[in-house]
Amino acid sequence: MSTAARVESRAEIERFLYREAWLLDHGRLDDWLGLFTDDATYWIPLEADQADPFATSSIVYEDRRLLEIRVRQFQHPRAHARAPAPRTVHQVGNVQVVEADAQEVRVESTLVLLEYRHERQRVWGALVEHRLRRTADGLRIGAKRIALVNSEAELDGVVCIF
C-alpha cells in the first residue's frame, strides 16, 4: 500500500467510525445494525485482556442474531430497562489503523461514552477494536471488541450500546 493510499484509507475509516457513533447517538439502531456483516460478532469482554469468548463469560458476546434481538428489544413498550432509552454521546478518538489488507482493516480507537438515563449520568471508557471488512457495499463491521476499563467492577445493569 502506498503512503497516499494509507492516508486516504485512514480518513475513510475515521468517517466510518464517526458515522457509527452518530447513528448510536441519534437512536438509529437499525441503521447501526446495517453496518455489521451477517457473520459479525460484537464483544464486550468481562475480564481485562480476555482472549477467549467461549472459555470466560462476557458482558456481551453476540453474533448477528443476538445483536438483532438486543436492538429489537428497545422497540417493545415494556422494555423496562430500556424505556426510556439512554441518551448518549459517543466520543471516538485516537483512531489508528493497525493492520490492513485487501479484505480487512483492523482499527483501534478509544471511546469515551456519556450516558444519561433516569436522572443519572454515567461515564464509560473503552479501548475499541474494529475489524472492518471491505465489501461491495463499502466498509462493514466484521467484529467489534469493546474493552471497558471497568469491566471487572461491580456494575449496575448496562443497557446502552457501545
Place this chain on the structure above:
Amino acid sequence: MNVQSIKGLVQPDRVHRAVYTDPALFELELDRIFGRAWLLVGHESQVRNPGDFFTTRMGREPVIVTRHTDGSVRVLVNRCAHRGARVCDATAGTAREFVCAYHGWTYGTDGRLRGLPLPEGYEPPAGESTDGGLPRVPRVDAYRGFVFASLAERGPTLVEFLGPLRASFDDFVERAPDGEVEMAGGVFKHAYQGNWKLVLENHNDTVHPAFVHASSIWAAREQPAAGGEAYSEIGVRQMLQNGAPWEVWENTGVWVAGYGHSWMGDYHDDSRLVAALDHPAFAEYRAALERRLGPDRAARVLGELRWNSIVYPNCSFMSQFRQLRVVYPIAVDRTAVYAYSFRLKGAPERMFRDTIAFSNVVNGTASPVLTDDLEVYERTQRGLGARRSDWVYLGRGHGGDVPDRAGVLRGRSGTSEIHIRNQFTAWLEYMTAET
C-alpha cells in the same frame, strides 16, 4: 428497635415496607442474620493447594479464605491486628504469608501473627496484646465442595442448616462425570439500588417472567429460528423459555424448608437446554456420566429437574445449569450480586461452552434478560419509599401450603409466594432470637 416492634413487621401474608427501607433495621440484619447464619463464601476449587487464597465478604465483613499448610480451609477477617488496615488487597492468588502494607506486620495462612518489625517497641510486646493475629471466623465447613462460614461461635451445624436443600448441591455435583465441579469462566458482578432481599424473592418467583421479561421474550420470538449449533442457540432458546404458558408455571413445583431456604422445579422443555431430554448435543456428556454411574443412575441424576435453589440469606444457585450467585448487602438500598459458573469435571468441553453462553444471557450485566430484573428491583425500592402505604402483600397461595417430605412444604401451585413468606419466617427468627 425492640423484639415486639420487629415482630409487628412480619404478618402471615404481608410485611411492613420498613424491612426494605429502614437503615437501622439493615444494620440489625447485618448483625443478626449475616452475623449468625452460615454464609456461602466460595468453592474449594478456588483454594485447591496450600497457600491458595481469595478475598471476599461475609455480609459486609471483609475476609480472606485460605488453604493452610495443614490442608484445612481457614476464613480470616481481613484486618490488621495493629492499626486496622486491610491486609490482603488481591482478589485471589497464592501466598506463604500476608504482609500488611502499613507497618509490615506479617501473618501466616492460618492468620497467626508470624512477625513484625521492631517488636520490642510495643508495650506490652506485640502478639500478647493483639490475640496474635487476624481474627478467625469461628466456624468453617463445606458441603460437597461448597465452603460456608459463620461469624457466630454457636449455632446449627452446616448439615442441619442446609437440611433438605442439600439435595440441590448433590444434584449440582452428581451431574459431573468425575463427580466434581470447579469454579471457572469468570465472575459477573452486578449491582442495583435496592434491598438485598429483593433478588432472593425474585429467583423463585414464577409470575414475573411474563411481565419483567416480556420484551426479551418478544424480541426472541420475532427472530427467525436458526437451529444448528450457532453460539446464539443457548441464549435465544433461554429467552424463549421465559415465555412459557401459565399452566407450565402453575405446575412447576416450589418447595420451602427451614432457615428460609427454597427451591423450584424446572420449567424448561427445550431439549437443547435440558440434558435429560434426548438432544444429540448431550450424547457425549451422557455417555461420560453413564461410565461412572451406569445408565439407570445417570438417567435419575439428569432427571432431577431444578431451577433455582436458594440458601437464605446469601446464595442462590442453578444446579442443572451450573450457575451460582452470592448476594452482598451493601446498604439498605444497595446490593451487589456475584454470579459464578462451574465446569463439570470429566464432561466434554462443549458443556462448558454452553454454560458460558447460558451465563451470559442469564447473569450477564448487560443481558437483555437480567437488566430488566435489575430495573424492576430499583423500581420496587423506589416505590417502597412511599409513605402512604406501609404493607407489602405476599398473599399468593397463602393458606394453601402442602406438606411434602419431612421438614418441607410445597406451594399450592408453582406461582405461590410461599418462598417469600418462608424467607420472612426465617428473617423473624434471626431478628428476634436471643443470641
